[in-house]
Amino acid sequence: MPLSHLMELQTFRPPSFAGTMMFLVRNQVPQWKNHCRFSVNTMLSGHSTEQNDTLPSIKQLSDARVIYAVAAALGHNKESHPESSARVPAIVKALEKMELTPKFRGSDILELQNFNLASVDDIASVHAKAYVSGLEKAMDQASEKGLILIEGSGPTYATSTTFHESLVAAGAGLALVDSVVAASKNQLDPPTAFALIRPPGHHAIPKGPMGFCVFGNVAIAARHAQRVHGLKRVFIIDFDVHHGNGTNDAFLDDPDIFFLSTHQDGSYPGTGKFDEIGIGAGEGATLNLPLPGGSGDTAMRTVFDEVIVPCAQRFKPDIILVSAGYDGHVLDPLASLQFTTGTYYMLASNIKQLAKDLCGGRCVFFLEGGYNLDSLSHSVADSFRAFLGEPSLAAEFDDPAILYEEPSTRVKQAIQRVKHIHSL
Incomplete structure (x- = not known):
């Protein structure tokens, strides 16, 4: 079956990933495939527009300090591709090794194991229905060929399980939003949530896939928070090393969803310039801060204090959603920032504290990028420790000797420029 019905939706042609596909990933994940959390054959009911009826009990939610869901998409895999099926299992292994699972922490950490798939209507709140139906139909060809490319000449691929597993990933995010909202109605300090999911989502544009991403998980969750829970004002923080152009585009003219992206200047997909601030009624509700290559922990701490905090305070959100990409780490092969495990702990x-101060603690993280399995898994695990209020273990993983001097003057100039544009 030809993919013309799908490819014609690709009206945006991004720059190529020239030079970024050198990183080879050894996909040693067969041992995970029989685990219920990682099964490619998991069959779940569709997510409804009503509140999720598979939520944990109020007692479980009240006791938990961290809640997470796993959607590893083991069937969505391409040999030697950086966005591989090894990513989420590596994180889960690190959580278990560092004793950050319910087995070791009891009721403090809750894994949400039973949740609904996102429905087509959920996906269509952000994406064109023609794209969604076209991708579903393309699964027949993916089944015949084993793997197909779904982004023209771009790097996004699909296997026979991609459509289903992408619905699982989006559904995990929706279920975590439901859980956090339910908990916030019964306690002052609800658990912080983390969707350990793939395929990632922040590059997926309304009309199609892009940059390893299939459906815009964070964008879909933002619409869900508004439609189902009446949380009108959604604040999205995207600290992936690449600009979240898909999320950016989904809400360009929406004054009630603030999208804030920090990313490496000049990196894929070449969008996210300072002057991209939204359009029409949404003008001013998009903030893009491209940071110079070499920016690291000092830069990001300053950005948080001088840009993220005042933006959020002025916006007054009802919930905070986070596109948590860990590819800004100094060890990551696809970019050249100098974030460390400690940087991600700080973020x-x-x-978490920002959400507690501004929106009743309602906060959900969504996994985006991160392609060095060690730095990815350690950084996510240390993020869990941050959610628990426990000291960082970054000193065990970070090597200061590999860092070099940050471009402090250029960082300061970038921060001052964005503060001027947005009157911060």
Whole structure:
């Protein structure tokens, strides 16, 4: 079956990933495939527009300090591709090794194991229905060929399980939003949530897939928070090393969803310039801060204090959603920032506190990028420790000797420029 019905939706042609596909990933994940959390054959009911009826009990939600869901998409995999099926299992293994699972922490950490798939209507709140139906139909060809490319000449692929597993990933995010909202109605300090999911989502544009991403998980969750829970004002923080162009585009003219992206200047997909601030009624509700290559922990701490906090305070959100990409780590092969495990601990801790201060603690993280399995898994695990209010273990993983001097003058100039544009 030809993919013309799908490919014609690709009206946006991004720059190529020239030079970024050198990183080879050894996909040693067969041992996970029989685990219920990682099964490619998991069959779940469709998510409804009503509140999720598979939520944990109020007692479980009240006791939990962290809640997470796993959607590893083991069937969505391409040999030697950086966005591989090894990513989520590596995180889960690190959580278990660092004793950050319910087995070791009891009721403090809750894994949400039973949740609904996102429905087509959920996906269509952000994406064109023609794209959604076209991708579903393309699964027949993916089944015949084993793997197909769904982004023209771009790097996004699909296997026979991609459509289903993408619905699972989006559904995990919706269920976590439901859980956090339910908990916030019964306690002052609800658990912080983390969707350990793939395929990632922040590059997926309304009309199609892009940059490893299939459906816009964070964008879909934002619409869900508004439609189902009446949380009108949604604040999205995207600290992936690449600009979240898909999320950016989904809400360009929406004054009630604030999208804030920090990313490496000049990196894929070449969008996210300072002057991209939204359009029409949404003008001013998009903030893009491209940071120079080499920016690291000092830069991000300053960005948080001088840009993220005042933006959020002025916006007054009802919930905070986070596109948590860990590819800004100094060890990551696809970019050249100098974030460390400690940087991600700081971000997790500070965003959790920001949510507590501004929106009743309602906060959900969504996994985006991160392609060095060690730095990815350690950074996510340390983020869990931040959610628990426990000391960082970054000193065990970070090597200061590999860092070099940050471009402090250029960082300061970038921060001052964005503060001027947005009157911060």
